[in-house]
Amino acid sequence: MPKLILIDGSSYLYRAFHALPPLSNARGEPTGALFGVVNMLRATLKANPDYLAFVSDAPGPTFRDALYDRYKANRPPMPEELRSQVEPMLATVGALGFPILRVGGVEGDDVIGTLALQAQALGIEVEVSTSDKDMAQLVGPHVTLVNTMTGTTTDRAGVLAKFGVQPEQIIDFLALTGDAIDNIPGVPKCGPKTAAKWLAEYATLDGVIANADKIGGKIGESLRATLPQLPLSRQLATIKTDVALEFGPTDLTRREADTTLLRELYTRYEFKAALKELDNAAPTSEGGDDTSAATTTKGIATDVAPAGAADLSFAGDYELVTTPAQLDAWIEKLRDAPLIAFDTETTSLDAMRADIVGLSLAVEPGKACYIPLDHDYPGAPPQLDRDTVLAALKLVFEDATRPKLGQHAKYDINILSHYGIAVQGLRHDSMLESYVWNTTATRHDMDSLAKKYLGYDTVKYEEVAGKGAKQISFSQVDLDTACRYAAEDADVTLRLHHALWPKLESVPSLRRVYEEIEIPLVPVLAEMERRGVLIDGDELRRQSQQLGKRMLELQQQSYALAGREFNLDSPKQLQAVLFDELGLEARLKTPTGQPSTNEEALEAIADTHELPRLILDYRGLAKLRSTYTDKLSSIVNPRTGRVHTSYHQGSVATGRISSSDPNLQNIPVRTEEGRRIRQAFIAPPGWRVLAADYSQIELRIMAHLSGDEGLLKAFREGGDVHRATAAEVFGLKPEEVSANQRRAAKAINFGLMYGMSAFGLARQLGVDRAEAGDYMGRYFSRYPGVRAFMDATREQAHRDGYVETIFGRRLYLENLTSRNAGLRQGAERAAVNAPMQGSAADIIKRAMIAVAAWLQGRDDAHMLMQVHDELVFEVRADAIDAVRAAVSERMSGAAQLAVPLLVDVGVGANWDEAH
Known part of the structure; x- marks a missing residue:
């Protein structure tokens, strides 16, 4: 099997810092942590994995901070002697050719968890290089943990030996014990042995909660006193495995090493063994004509600017706008500009919860401005009045004849909508230019694109706002620093357009996809995100209770079939029951040769005995409960009373739209319990849900x-x-x-x-x-x-x-x-x-554009969701017939195929009824 190695960068940096003596070079610069990490990376490369990545936390808050404002509050600031080693570490990682992954809004653990599950599904062996105990929840048939500093490997048996529980129980284990480092509240006085004992007896955290009144002594009192907080602790301890990523496991191949930079780094930090290894390596193109970035064979798109193209990597000249005269001058520039690049700075990555802090503009490469609107740190200089500035810019932003450009402009469009500005005339989006040009060449965030297409290193958010517990809100960043960071965003967006647009123009088919599908879809998705969908919280709570009851029934049925009680979540106990006691054939084995009890293994024997099917049903219900019925109500937006998903245009290689928070594409439809979740997606009084689905597209x-x-x-x-x-x-x-x-x-x-x-x-x-x-x-x-x-x-x-x-x-x-x-x-x-x-992705996108155009100006119907080949609407009851006919006509007409393009349309009080 091919192998993917995922390196937990944050874990190893701290581990190396604390494990190794305080080394330093001749300049007195600390090198101990860097030395440890570099040796680990070199060892990883010697293993010659098919895929690999170095994963670290991105700057800024994550969804866990929104869940619990005390999350990681106890963490001390990073020691200065360690902080100084971070930049050379990242430089070395990049020079060695490792893909470096940092995804905003989540932690590095969540990125690792998502990639591990994706790789496992693709038949790729996964090795997570970490010393973090939380990662034990990811261990599975083809996922192991490796601590390269101690040389130990942890598989399922290792997790059980170390923690006394199975990998599937680690989340509940952590919820009970808590985590002092991350400040996750657990049950006071509940140590690892007590948590393992409870989970051995009651299988899950839900089982412990249900039986809390049976646990005596002080520890029982402690448990009962903390019952309300345990679901939150479980949520904080759970590694997300459904992060919307713009790359997949097979994108994580090693790039060619930058030997010149490596030699500089190894020499400076006096890593003699690494330097000797580098000098003994085979010669590269170093010092000569490097054409590695300009591959044209086999149709791979070239990423190098053509001869004679303008250099777009120079330093920019940025203006801080704080006076009416400056604002008037820039508005005059906008009126005469052939293209306006714009970007917003806000208080949150969630566009539906964010407030604007400032706005940046650019009309020519290298020239940009930043207009601060709400910087509130002590001693902040006077700023222009927010409402006055936005009112002045409204005329420009709402003028469809003035072409506009953004980088992931949908976010900025939604931010400005909060202030009564309906952006018109979006002509370009540098993220989508890159995505259409070559979906798999790179990630499509600004930093990655600037590096790849401009050879330009952008100012990173953590450089201006700090990192970790000491990170400040952008509204607290001083104006000069904020200007350097924010104005660069608008400037680099414009430069990227100048680099990417000529490429798209050179391939007419790609230009059509970009101009006729992707760009017109941006405002459509933006409006869908703003609209959101109503959720019936009472229905979800009823479903959670019913799922819990059904899970208990399945447990009892399983006990009857087995002839005794056992832990349905314990692979070891399942092995004993299924293969030793019932004598079923073990058709799949674990990497250690033990009979497997994962989903695939149970499906393989489900036709030979009733028990495997019951176990599968039990697991399916447990996942539905934790992922949907217990969670959806918690993400209702307090401003709107609705759930607002985020749609991603630039994340799936085939052109499909993905979504997150919630991930609508993963709501199950093949089981009765899964379909019932759709009953919680409802229409307001006097309205109906209309669902239109392509038939076998x-x-x-x-x-x-x-x-x-x-x-x-x-x-x-x-x-x-x-x-x-x-x-x-x-x-x-x-x-x-x-x-x-x-x-x-x-x-x-x-x-x-x-x-x-x-x-x-x-x-x-x-x-x-x-x-x-x-x-x-x-x-x-x-x-x-x-x-x-x-x-x-x-x-x-x-x-x-x-x-x-x-x-x-x-x-x-x-x-x-x-x-x-x-x-x-x-x-x-x-x-x-x-x-x-x-093609299916293109067709439904074209349909969405056509339907949105028909809905323009109507107040009796709204497009709410796009899920796979289905569009979901909220329609006033008296408009059902008209909307049904119009939607069906436009979806059927989104492509001219050699066979009819049929659409099934249903209507109901909720999403499930509409099927």
């Missing part, structure tokens, strides 16, 4: 792209395409097809788009591999155009290095030439699937 796109006559006929005749496929494959009349045969055809239809093998199909259908292979052979003999399309697409991908959607969006696939067979085959599967997924 990716299969229809496959028929269109392949041109296969059999598949085209099945869709054109308007019948059940899976039944029609089954009739073709099994040589039957449609009415003779059995339910199992239709299920097999459906699995083939969808599986082929995702590159499913005969082995995968066999497992899904519960048949042997030969029979599955026979099904696939018959499918391709009946639909030869599909096989031809798949073969041609793979060939084209190998030839050009990318594939395209119907509308010209490109997906570059660098692993097509990998020596690793698994990576190469994965890229080939993606090459076949991406045109379908990407």
